[in-house]
Amino acid sequence: MQISVTRLYPEPGYQQPLKGLYLQHQLHREGRPESPFVYSNFITSLDGRISLGNPGNATHTVPAATANPHDWRLYQELAGQADLLITSGRYFRQSHIGEAQDQLPVGNQQEFDDIREWRLAQGLPEQPDVAILSSSLDIPLAALEPYRHRRILVITGESSDQTRVDLLQKSGIEVLRAGAGTRVEGQLLIPQLGRSGYRSIYAIAGPAVFHTLLEANVLNRLYLTIAQQLLGGELYDTLTRGALLTPARSMSLVSLYHEPCTGVAAGQLFAVFEPRY
Ligand SMILES: NC(=O)c1ccc[n+]([C@@H]2O[C@H](COP(=O)([O-])OP(=O)(O)OC[C@H]3O[C@@H](n4cnc5c(N)ncnc54)[C@H](OP(=O)(O)O)[C@@H]3O)[C@@H](O)[C@H]2O)c1
Numbered sequence: 001m002q003i004s005v006t007r008l009y010p011e012p013g014y015q016q017p018l019k020g021l022y023l024q025h026q027l028h029r030e031g032r033p034e035s036p037f038v039y040s041n042f043i044t045s046l047d048g049r050i051s052l053g054n055p056g057n058a059t060h061t062v063p064a065a066t067a068n069p070h071d072w073r074l075y076q077e078l079a080g081q082a083d084l085l086i087t088s089g090r091y092f093r094q095s096h097i098g099e100a101q102d103q104l105p106v107g108n109q110q111e112f113d114d115i116r117e118w119r120l121a122q123g124l125p126e127q128p129d130v131a132i133l134s135s136s137l138d139i140p141l142a143a144l145e146p147y148r149h150r151r152i153l154v155i156t157g158e159s160s161d162q163t164r165v166d167l168l169q170k171s172g173i174e175v176l177r178a179g180a181g182t183r184v185e186g187q188l189l190i191p192q193l194g195r196s197g198y199r200s201i202y203a204i205a206g207p208a209v210f211h212t213l214l215e216a217n218v219l220n221r222l223y224l225t226i227a228q229q230l231l232g233g234e235l236y237d238t239l240t241r242g243a244l245l246t247p248a249r250s251m252s253l254v255s256l257y258h259e260p261c262t263g264v265a266a267g268q269l270f271a272v273f274e275p276r277y
Contacts, residue, residue: 001018001019001069001070001073001111002017002019003017003019003066003070003259004016004017004018005017005018005021005257005258005259005270006257006258006259006260007255007256007257008093008250008257008258008260008269009181009253009255009256010255010257016257016258018030018070018073019073019259020075020077020084020269021074021077021257022074022077022078022081022223023077023080023081023115023118025081026081027039027081027082027188027202027221028079028081028082028083028122028124028199028200029199030199030200030220031083031198031199031200031201032194032199033192033194033195033199034191035040035190035194036083036190036193036194036198036199036200036201037201037211037220037221038190038201038203038212038213038218038220038221038257039078039198039200039203039219039220039222039223040202040203040204040213040217040219040221040222040223041073041074041075041202041222041223041224042222042224042225042239043062043066043067043075043079043223043224043225043226043227044066044221044224044225044227044228044238044239045066045227045229045230045231046226046227046228046230047225047230047232048238048239049063049066049233049236049237049238050062050206050207050236050237050238050239051063051206051236051237052231052233052235052236053234053235053236053265055182055234058097058099058210059090059093059094059097060235060237061099062101063226063231065138065229065231065257066227066231067101068227068268069261070133070259070264070268071135071225071227071264071268071270073111073150074223074225074270075105075204076105076106076107076112076115076200077115078223079106079115079128079202079204080105080106080115080116080118080119081124081146081200081202082128082200082201082202083124083128083130083197083198083200084127084128084129084130084131084198084201084202084203085104085105085129085130085131085202085203085204086130086133086202086203086205087104087130087131087132087133087204087205087208087209088132088133088134088161088205088206088208088209089132089133089134089135089137089138089139090206091104091132091205092118092132092139092140092143092144092145092207093138093139093140093143095143096140096142096143103146104130104204105204106128107128108148112270114264118240120151122223122274126148127149128150128202129151129152129153129168129198130147130150130151130152130153131153131154131155131193131201132152132153132154133155133184133189133205134154134155134156134160134213135156135159135160135182135183135184136161136164136182137154137156137160137161137164137165137168138164139154139168139224141167141168141171141173141248143213144173145248145267148172151174152173152174152227153174153175153176153196153251154173154174154175154176155175155176155177155178155184155189156170156175156176156177156178156179156180156182156184157177157178157179157181157183157184157185158179158180158181159181159182160177160182163183171242176192177180178192183212184210184212185212185216186213186215186216186217186218187216187217187218189212189218190216190218192222192262196242203219206237206241207237207238207239207241207242208241208242210239210240211240211241211242211243211245213226214240214249214275215243215245215269217244217249217275217277219275220274220275221254221272221273222251222272222273222274222275223270223271223272224239224270224271224272224273225268225269225270226269226271227266227268228261228266228267228268228269229266249275250275251273251275251276252273252274252275252276253271253272253273254272254273254274255271255272256269256270256271256272257269257270258270
């Protein structure tokens with residue numbers, strides 16, 4: 001992949017290869033035992049869509065118009081630096097019915113060999129572990145099979161269904177509780193993961209999980225790709241879903257890169273934001 005992007009902020013004007021743009025961030029060295037480094041990543045259209053409902057599909061999926069290999073490369077580079085991925089019960093239900101976008105990263109495709117090799121050279125295990133947030137605990141066991149070589153943690157609230165917890169544990173899955181009701185609370189979750197030895201935590205779920213992190217003020221960084229497209233549609237998700245965030249969470253721009261339009265492909269912006277706590 002020989003794609004260059006132009007830096008717009010800070011110090012505009014530099015050209016940089018897209019490949020390696022995020023891998024150099026060394027996120028696995030940012031966290032501390034008492035405060036793991038928590039980051040997330042989305043691709044959004046200009047009108048804020050991260051996913052769309054599609055006729056004939058049971059679930060919402062990332063819009064075909066915005067999904068693209070350049071953003072996907074950066075998504076994989078971010079996973080390359082993670083000790084742990086946070087995903088959701090929804091992902092495994094969607095995967096079970098064949099509607100998930102792809103397997104969990106880091107991808108096994110040849111084009112990501114360098115990322116997996118980079119992990120090993122950095123002293124990280126071959127693949128990040130997997131944490132699944134779920135209140136319902138409706139997680140098809142068959143969908144977990146491809147990940148049995150990684151540590152899988154299901155995380156739920158104190159009052160979630162014990163029968164389902166028993167079922168998961170009987171099949172060898174670890175279950176943690178981090179929340180008073182059925183929901184996981186970010187301010188309990190992240191310290192617990194820190195105590196389990198995780199330093200870099202990459203949230204790749206959607207709007208409810210992202211809201212859980214924002215509400216608890218535990219997010220350290222947001223990587224946001226903005227595809228320069230307007231999609232419309234009536235069934236869609238945006239970055240967050242949950243109670244109004246009061247006060248609104250303010251974010252500082254850390255860096256911004258631009259990939260221009262080429263032929264029929266829309267341009268995109270690669271932005272990095274950090275919350276101002
Ligand atoms: N464009 C992008 O970059 C991007 C990125 C990520 C996702 N997406 C898309 O966004 C859409 C929605 O994704 P999603 O459903 O995974 O997102 P989500 O809204 O974050 O997660 C939904 C599920 O996660 C669990 N969950 C969330 N917060 C929880 C909490 N505090 N405690 C316990 N469980 C919690 C619940 O699972 P249970 O139902 O099992 O209780 C819930 O149904 C999908 O279409 C996905 O493809 C797009």
